[in-house]
Amino acid sequence: MEKRVVFRSAWLPYALVAPQIAIxxxxxxxxxxQAVWYSLHLQDAFGLKVQFVGLANFATLxxxxxxxxSFKVTAxxxxxxxxxxxxxxxxxxTMADRVLRGAMAYxxxxxxxxxxxxxxxGVLWAFIFAPSIGILTYxxxxxxxxxxxxxxxxxxxxxxxxxxxxxxxxxxxxxxxAGLQSIPKSLIEAAAIDGASPFRRFWTxxxxxxxxxxxxxxxxNIVYAFFxxxxxxxxxxxxxxGQSTNILxxxxxxxxVKAADLGGSSxxxxxxxxxxxxxxxxxxxxxxxxxxx
Amino acid sequence: xxEISFRNVRKSYGELEVVHGVSAExxxxxxxxxxxxxxxxxxxxxxxxxxxxTITGGEISIGDRxxxxxxxxxxxxxxxxxxxxLYPHMSVYDNMAYGLxxxxxxxxxxxxxxxxxxxxxxxxGFLERKPRELxxxxxxxxxxxxxxxxEPAAFLFDEPLSNLDAKLRVQMRAELQALHRRLGTTSLFVxxxxxxxxxxxxxMIVMNAGRAEQIGSPLDVYANPATTFVAxxxxxxxxxxxxxxRGGRPVLLGVRPEHLEPCAESEAMMTVDIDLLEPLGSDTxxxxxxxxxxxGTRVAVRLHESVDARTxxxxxxxxxxxxHFFDPQGGQRIVS
Amino acid sequence: xxxxxxxxxxxxxxxxxxxxxxxAFPLYVTFIASTHTLEAIMQAPMPLVPGDQLVENFTQVxxxxxxxxxxxxxxxxxxxSLVMALAIPLGKITISVISxxxxxxxxxxxxxxxxxxxxxTLMLPVEVRIIPTFKVIADLGMLNTYAGLTVPLIASAxxxxxxxxxxxxxxxxxxxxxxxxxxxxLRFFWDVLLPLSKTTMAALFVIQFIYGWNQYLWPLLxxxxxxxxxxxxxxxxxIVGGDAANEWNLIMATAILAMLPPALxxxxxxxxxxxxxxxxxK
Numbered sequence: 001m002e003k004r005v006v007f008r009s010a011w012l013p014y015a016l017v018a019p020q021i022a023i024x025x026x027x028x029x030x031x032x033x034q035a036v037w038y039s040l041h042l043q044d045a046f047g048l049k050v051q052f053v054g055l056a057n058f059a060t061l062x063x064x065x066x067x068x069x070s071f072k073v074t075a076x077x078x079x080x081x082x083x084x085x086x087x088x089x090x091x092x093x094t095m096a097d098r099v100l101r102g103a104m105a106y107x108x109x110x111x112x113x114x115x116x117x118x119x120x121x122g123v124l125w126a127f128i129f130a131p132s133i134g135i136l137t138y139x140x141x142x143x144x145x146x147x148x149x150x151x152x153x154x155x156x157x158x159x160x161x162x163x164x165x166x167x168x169x170x171x172x173x174x175x176x177x178a179g180l181q182s183i184p185k186s187l188i189e190a191a192a193i194d195g196a197s198p199f200r201r202f203w204t205x206x207x208x209x210x211x212x213x214x215x216x217x218x219x220x221n222i223v224y225a226f227f228x229x230x231x232x233x234x235x236x237x238x239x240x241x242g243q244s245t246n247i248l249x250x251x252x253x254x255x256x257v258k259a260a261d262l263g264g265s266s267x268x269x270x271x272x273x274x275x276x277x278x279x280x281x282x283x284x285x286x287x288x289x290x291x292x293x
Numbered sequence: 294x295x296e297i298s299f300r301n302v303r304k305s306y307g308e309l310e311v312v313h314g315v316s317a318e319x320x321x322x323x324x325x326x327x328x329x330x331x332x333x334x335x336x337x338x339x340x341x342x343x344x345x346x347t348i349t350g351g352e353i354s355i356g357d358r359x360x361x362x363x364x365x366x367x368x369x370x371x372x373x374x375x376x377x378x379l380y381p382h383m384s385v386y387d388n389m390a391y392g393l394x395x396x397x398x399x400x401x402x403x404x405x406x407x408x409x410x411x412x413x414x415x416x417x418g419f420l421e422r423k424p425r426e427l428x429x430x431x432x433x434x435x436x437x438x439x440x441x442x443x444e445p446a447a448f449l450f451d452e453p454l455s456n457l458d459a460k461l462r463v464q465m466r467a468e469l470q471a472l473h474r475r476l477g478t479t480s481l482f483v484x485x486x487x488x489x490x491x492x493x494x495x496x497m498i499v500m501n502a503g504r505a506e507q508i509g510s511p512l513d514v515y516a517n518p519a520t521t522f523v524a525x526x527x528x529x530x531x532x533x534x535x536x537x538x539r540g541g542r543p544v545l546l547g548v549r550p551e552h553l554e555p556c557a558e559s560e561a562m563m564t565v566d567i568d569l570l571e572p573l574g575s576d577t578x579x580x581x582x583x584x585x586x587x588x589g590t591r592v593a594v595r596l597h598e599s600v601d602a603r604t605x606x607x608x609x610x611x612x613x614x615x616x617h618f619f620d621p622q623g624g625q626r627i628v629s
Numbered sequence: 630x631x632x633x634x635x636x637x638x639x640x641x642x643x644x645x646x647x648x649x650x651x652x653a654f655p656l657y658v659t660f661i662a663s664t665h666t667l668e669a670i671m672q673a674p675m676p677l678v679p680g681d682q683l684v685e686n687f688t689q690v691x692x693x694x695x696x697x698x699x700x701x702x703x704x705x706x707x708x709x710s711l712v713m714a715l716a717i718p719l720g721k722i723t724i725s726v727i728s729x730x731x732x733x734x735x736x737x738x739x740x741x742x743x744x745x746x747x748x749x750t751l752m753l754p755v756e757v758r759i760i761p762t763f764k765v766i767a768d769l770g771m772l773n774t775y776a777g778l779t780v781p782l783i784a785s786a787x788x789x790x791x792x793x794x795x796x797x798x799x800x801x802x803x804x805x806x807x808x809x810x811x812x813x814x815l816r817f818f819w820d821v822l823l824p825l826s827k828t829t830m831a832a833l834f835v836i837q838f839i840y841g842w843n844q845y846l847w848p849l850l851x852x853x854x855x856x857x858x859x860x861x862x863x864x865x866x867x868i869v870g871g872d873a874a875n876e877w878n879l880i881m882a883t884a885i886l887a888m889l890p891p892a893l894x895x896x897x898x899x900x901x902x903x904x905x906x907x908x909x910x911k
Contacts, residue, residue, distance in 0.1 A: 003797070004345075006804045007734050007814035016731035017743050019724040020784055027781035028750045031761035038761065092648045095641040102642070108896065109649045114906075115891035117843035117861045120884050123868070124655040127662065127877055135658055138674040169652070171906070178907055198637060227756045231845035235865050249756045256760040257850070265760055272757040280752050345805050366811035378802035382824040391820070392810030439806075 032273065038266035057267035066243055067251070067268070073157075074247040078225035080161045085168045085221050086214065092169070093176030094202065107177065114170040118163075119231030125163040126236040149237070153244030156237045160245050163236065164229045172217050179213035180206065219283045226275065248272060295356035295369070295446035295479055296321045297342060303350035304337050312337055313503040314351065319447075319481060324473050326482045328490035329500035330526070336451055338500070339483045343372050343449050356446055366395075371440035375452040377432045379424040379439075385411075386420040389438045403442075410438040413475070430461045434468075441476070450482040454489060466492055487527050491515070499523050517617075521545060521624035524617065530578060530593040532617070535563075539618055544627060547617035550578070550595040553609040561608035565592055579607060656888070662881035663687070670877050686882040694855075695879045699866035701855040703886055710842050710859040712775050714890070717844075718837030720783035722830055729792035730818055734804065751786040755847055763850050773854040782847060788833055791908060795829045796822065832905030835898045839891045860887040 042053045061067045096106050113121070128136050131148040140147045149155040183206060191201045207214075230249050233239060239246035239254060246254070252272060256265030297319040304312040312334040319325045327335040340346040342353055344365035352359050360368045371392075379388050386407055393403045411417045414434040424432055433453060440448055454462045466489060473480060484490055490497050491511045499507045499514060499522075507519040511527075518524035524532040524547050533553070537546035558564075565581040579594040584606060594609055618627040658677075662670050665680035689695075691703040731737075732744050755762060762781065771777030799822065807817040848859045858866065864887060867880045895902050 003733055003804075004801045006801070006808065007817075009735065009814060012814060013731035013735035013737045013740070016735075017728040020728040020747060020789065021743055023724070023780060023784040024746055024750055027762060027765060028753045028758075028784060029746075031758040031765055032753050034761035034764070035758050088648075091644060095644045095648075098641045099638060099645065102645075106645045106649065108899065110645075110652055111899070111902075112892045112895050113652055114902075115839055115843075115895040116888050117845060117891075119845045119861050119865055120843075120887050121655075123864055123880065123884060124659055127881065128655055128658055130877075133671055133673055133675060133877070135675055135677070166652070166655070169648075174903060174906060178903075198634065227754050230756060231843075231861070234845070234849070235868070252756070253759055253846070257763075262760060269757050269759065269761075273752065276752045276754060276757060343805075343809060345808065365805075365809045370809070372806070372809045374802040374806060376800055376802055378800060378806035380803065380806075380821055382821075391807075391812075395811040395816065439810075 035266045035269040035273070038262050039270045041263060043262050053263070057263045058271075061264060061267050061271075066246075069243050070246050070248055070251045073243065073245060074226065077157065077161065077164075077229075077245070077247055078222050080157075081164045081168065081225040081229070082218055082221035084161065085165045085172050086217055088165065089169045089172035090176050090210075090214075093173050093180055094206070096173075096177055097180040107174075110173055111170040113167050114174075116167055117231060118167055118229055119235040121167040122160070122163045122232035122235035125159060125166065129159055129162075149241075151241055153241055156241055156245050160229070160232050160237060163232045164225060167232075168221060168224055172221070175213055175217055176210065179210050183209050216283070219279060223276075223279050223283075226272075226279075248275075296323075297447055297479060297481065298354050299338070299351070300353075301351035302338065302341060302348060302353055304334070304341060304346060305349045310349075311503050312341075312349075315498075315500075315505045316351075317498055317505060317508055319479060322477045322479055324480045324482065324493060324495045326484060326490040326494035326497045327500060328484055328487055328494075328497055328526075331485055333500040334503040335483045335485075335500045339449055339451055339481060342368075342447075342481060343370055344368050369446040370449055371443045371445040371447075372449040372451065373436045373440050373453045375455055377424070377436040377453075377456075379432060379435055381424055384421050384423060385416060385427070385435050385438075388424065388435055389442050392439065392443055406442045406444070407438075410441040413441065413472070414438050429457050430465060433457065433465060437469075437472070441472075445478070447479040447481065450480065452484055453482075455484070455486070462489075469493060487529065491527070499526060501526070517626070518547070519626050521547070521619045524619070530580075530595075533590075533592045534619070535583065535590050535592065536621065537618075539627075543621050545619040545621050545624075547619060548611050548615065550593040552611050552615045553592070553594045554611065555594075555596065556608055556610040558608045560610055562610045563592075563608075565594060565607045565609060567605055567607055581607065659881045659884050659888075662877055663885050665878055667876055667878050682878065686878050687886075690879050690882045690886065694863065694883075695867040695876050697867075697874070697876055698869040699855060699858065699863050701858040701863050701866070703860070703863070703883055705856060706858050706860040706863040706883075707886060707890075709775075709778075709848075709857060710861070710887070711890070713778055713844055713848070713859060714838045714842035716775065716779040717782050717841035718834045720779060721785045721788050721837055722833055724783060725785055725788035726792050726823070726826065726830070727818075729789050729796060730822065732789075733793055733796040734814065734818075747784075747786050747789050749786075750784055755781075759846070759850065766851050772851050773857045777851050778844075778848055778857070778859075779841075782841070782844065788837070791829060791833060792826065795826060799825060828901070828904070829908075831898075831901045832908060834905075835894055835902045836905040838894055842891045863887075 039057050040052060040054060042051045042056065043049070092110060096103050096110075099106070128134050129147065129149060131137055131150055137147045147155060149159045187205060187209075188201060191205050196204065226247070227249055229247070230253065233245055233247060233250045234253075237245040239250050248268065249272065252265055252268045255261045255268065299315050299317045301314045301316050302312060303310060303314050315338060327338060329335045337346055341348050342355070344360065344363060348361045352361060354360060355368055355370065380391065383391065389407045389410060390403050393406060407420070411420055414437060416431070416434055416438060419427060419431060424435065427435065436453065454465050457465060470493060482493060494511050496508060496510050497514060498505050501522045507514055507523045514523060515527055518527065518532065521534055524534065528549060530550050532547045532549050535546045535548070537544055564584040565579065566584045567579055567581040569580040571578040571580070577596045577598070579596060580591070581594075582589040582591050594607065619625065620627055661677060661679055662675065663686050664683040665676060666682050669676055669680055694700040694702055728743075728747065732740060766772060766777050766781065771780075803821060804817055807821055812820060843861060844859065845861050848862050849865070852858055852862060860883065864880055864883050867883065868875050
């Protein structure tokens with residue numbers, strides 16, 4: 001779709017896009033190009049000599065068991081975050097769509113975690129689950145659970161998943177609620193007249209009609225788990241204990257900033273860019289599909 | 294006040310030519326309607342006058358100026374759009390005043406003009422309202438008000454009535470005529486509705502596929518259509534076009550439905566097998582096809598009395614003076 | 630609701646209450662912790678009713694930060710957060726609305742090239758180009774500056790697309806009417822397009838306010854000076870070691886400071902917030 005040609009000017013459109021393009025070039029394209037360049041080079045320990053090494057940095061990465069482990073951790077983390085984030089918010093949205101009284105109040109009470117920074121969400125849950133003083137740790141102890149995420153990898157993973165899901169529920173909830181409210185009531189009524197129980201109606205009518213929203217949220221949640229949860233990890237486990245919560249984004253940061261491994265970190269950046277491109281394409285496929293509806 | 298002239302005006306989009314050289318003159322103060330089916334290039338022609346489309350070939354002049362290269366604002370025209378194009382966030386007053394403000398008119402002058410236009414259009418009570426608070430007819434009037442306040446050399450109307458319901462359209466047609474009588478401004482009016490064209494126009498330009506098929510007064514065009522297209526487009530139901538022969542040559546015989554009159558079978562010039570009757574009260578439309586070897590050509594007959602359809606067919610005759618003949622190849626009128 | 634099933638309605642409310650509880654619980658604990666002395670919190674279980682240290686804790690963090698970790702004053706950090714939370718949406722809206730205007734309302738060489746350039750930034754989030762972007766900022770001398778904190782974050786494909794999408798829905802005739810009225814492109818932009826974009830801008834502003842306020846990785850990278858910390862960074866910098874070593878009462882007080890402004894924006898501007906959220910993602 002295009003507008004009919006309306007305005008003509010030899011210089012004005014360029015002036016109008018200039019700020020955006022300038023920032024894009026300086027802070028997006030130039031660094032991205034540098035990441036690619038560094039990923040193909042090796043720098044000595046003093047940063048004095050740079051040597052072209054081709055794909056050696058990538059080869060090293062894929063031989064590095066830590067990096068491969070980080071892939072697995074990221075996959076597990078994003079699947080857990082996406083699954084629980086979507087399942088819980090779908091449940092809540094379905095219930096909120098059902099109740100007539102108080103729906104608005106529930107909505108208001110459920111959406112505000114969106115306003116909480118991931119890092120802050122991490123700190124809150126780290127405190128609640130703190131091994132010695134956490135209130136939930138205390139309760140868990142009462143139930144005989146030995147809770148210490150600082151030394152137990154699976155508990156550390158659980159902690160960051162809880163913090164990440166908790167923050168993301170409000171977002172998913174809003175989209176599901178909007179999706180549910182756009183389903184024509186007549187469809188539900190027709191199914192009710194056909195004798196379908198509420199449970200059956202949900203799985204045979206509501207859920208299939210929501211599938212575009214669900215797919216969209218799936219992609220968004222995976223992107224969220226991959227990138228936006230950096231704050232959650234950094235404020236709580238910092239990738240530990242061991243490598244048990246060291247997701248890819250955190251590892252790029254750690255290797256580049258803390259360990260100052262320029263080539264390795266840049267190679268990881270390039271791989272991440274590739275992942276983002278795949279996810280973005282998936283997201284746009286979805287949008288195209290939605291347009292056809 | 295100005296005349297508008299088109300000299301062999303062409304428009305193409307890339308390779309595709311959509312207006313193939315239109316020439317016409319609009320006299321000062323005249324109300325000319327450009328009519329044709331959708332996609333015939335009529336709106337493009339109007340938009341070229343407005344300066345919203347570039348002119349690919351030929352010349353358009355308004356008054357004594359060739360306007361081909363002028364910006365819309367410098368052409369001294371005002372335009373009324375099909376969807377009114379009122380600025381939604383501005384009040385009725387501001388919508389009308391906007392163009393005047395841009396031109397830098399004095400505040401008192403603007404106010405006087407807006408109030409006068411509002412008075413003419415009976416919009417006085419609505420000046421502070423936003424367009425969304427108005428009915429379709431009122432919005433239409435605001436769009437006209439916006440044109441009037443500019444006191445332009447010419448008004449350009451792009452299907453301004455087509456978003457209104459049927460009843461309102463008739464009323465606005467009358468108001469437009471009254472307005473034109475009062476202001477006497479040269480007007481170009483585009484429509485696909487032949488009734489609008491017939492009722493409003495001093496003269497009309499009938500367009501088809503990028504060409505002006507005929508230019509003339511409504512009654513002249515109706516009485517003497519220049520081509521089979523015009524014969525079919527102007528008038529409802531359209532003129533019957535019956536394959537026939539004249540002087541040994543194949544021709545298309547054109548007879549308007551109201552010129553076919555029932556008669557005794559012995560006098561019949563043709564017989565219609567009736568398919569459908571539409572009693573309209575004042576008269577009755579008979580739709581059918583020709584009987585007897587004329588390959589079932591569809592015809593319509595307008596009768597002033599009801600007809601007994603039980604016989605299934607109707608014998609009709611016509612006054613040869615009211616018959617038209619067209620070349621079956623090009624569709625051109627054959628002048629006898 | 631199609632039919633009347635009391636038990637189902639009861640179940641719905643129960644589930645929702647549980648959800649609200651789960652969502653609110655951490656906030657409640659945070660608030661309680663911010664009203665006690667460190668000693669009180671260190672006892673397991675910590676108290677679950679408010680203490681009397683609210684004023685003391687907040688005064689401490691607002692004026693002097695923590696005693697063991699970051700000593701950045703909360704007031705300064707709030708100002709820094711606010712600068713980010715305001716400069717990013719304002720900058721983003723400004724450059725996006727004008728570039729979308731150029732791309733929608735003009736035809737010029739390289740138009741699609743620019744469009745794709747902006748589009749591709751979607752695929753380059755800061756997380757994937759951490760080190761080189763840091764180097765660019767360092768080379769430009771923008772470390773520990775407001776410009777460094779905000780300018781690199783104001784380029785935005787989503788905002789540009791949002792405005793582009795909105796402009797596409799504005800009838801062509803409006804621009805044509807403005808042209809016939811004698812308005813040039815900038816005048817049309819200012820008099821017609823911007824007023825019509827108000828709701829889109831408000832929605833975008835709310836979303837981007839939260840985005841700016843909650844920035845973490847970026848300020849973490851480029852602020853080393855305590856006076857440039859944002860509130861979110863400040864919290865992280867107050868955590869110095871194992872859970873017993875931290876001044877949780879002060880950390881939690883700072884967390885309240887960090888959550889309050891964006892939470893208020895979400896609650897008070899809920900309509901714009903929901904609109905912004907749903908539309909930017911379309």
